[in-house]
Amino acid sequence: MAILKVARMGHPILRRIADPIPVELIRSAPVQALIHDMFETLQEYDGAGLAAPQVHQSVRIVMLEIGDELQVLINPVITALTEDLVRTYEGCLSVPGFRGAVDRCFRVRLQGFDEQGEPIDRELEDYDAVVVQHECDHLDGVLYVDRADPRTLAFLEEYRRWGPLDEVFEAMAEHEADEEEE
Numbered sequence: 776m777a778i779l780k781v782a783r784m785g786h787p788i789l790r791r792i793a794d795p796i797p798v799e800l801i802r803s804a805p806v807q808a809l810i811h812d813m814f815e816t817l818q819e820y821d822g823a824g825l826a827a828p829q830v831h832q833s834v835r836i837v838m839l840e841i842g843d844e845l846q847v848l849i850n851p852v853i854t855a856l857t858e859d860l861v862r863t864y865e866g867c868l869s870v871p872g873f874r875g876a877v878d879r880c881f882r883v884r885l886q887g888f889d890e891q892g893e894p895i896d897r898e899l900e901d902y903d904a905v906v907v908q909h910e911c912d913h914l915d916g917v918l919y920v921d922r923a924d925p926r927t928l929a930f931l932e933e934y935r936r937w938g939p940l941d942e943v944f945e946a947m948a949e950h951e952a953d954e955e956e957e
């Protein structure tokens with residue numbers, strides 16, 4: 776059992792389409808060992824979720840915390856259930872030290888298999904829906920920075936100091952409007 780090295784942006788494995796896991800192999804020792812190591816890695820780095828390509832394994836496994844419970848997802852499929860979007864400042868263990876705003880579907884249906892090979896079919900919304908979309912994007916070689924509004928990208932230190940840039944832009948626009956009135 777081991778804490779795994781996390782691939783960072785620029786490593787080609789993060790841009791591959793990951794391979795599905797044959798369902799009959801989910802309970803096999805190598806897959807179970809990978810899931811266990813991913814769990815230890817996620818805990819070590821205190822992330823919201825982790826996808827196998829982030830630990831240099833190009834297979835369709837992700838895990839994320841939903842409420843207090845850790846959900847392992849194998850061969851996940853996400854379907855949008857609304858056109859409503861939610862904007863969140865996302866970060867990623869593979870893009871350390873950054874935050875950026877991404878608009879994602881507010882409610883999704885999630886299908887796939889858990890770590891025992893049992894089918895999963897559930898609906899997620901808001902923050903949980905955001906995290907699952909972020910993690911599943913990793914399986915298709917997509918990073919959140921691909922989807923982020925580029926003007927909102929910030930180093931973590933600046934993000935903590937100045938807050939979400941959307942709010943900064945709003946305050947700037949209000950300030951300019953006030954000045955015009957005077």
Ligand code: ZN
Pocket residue numbers: 866867868869909910913
């Ligand atoms: Zn990520």
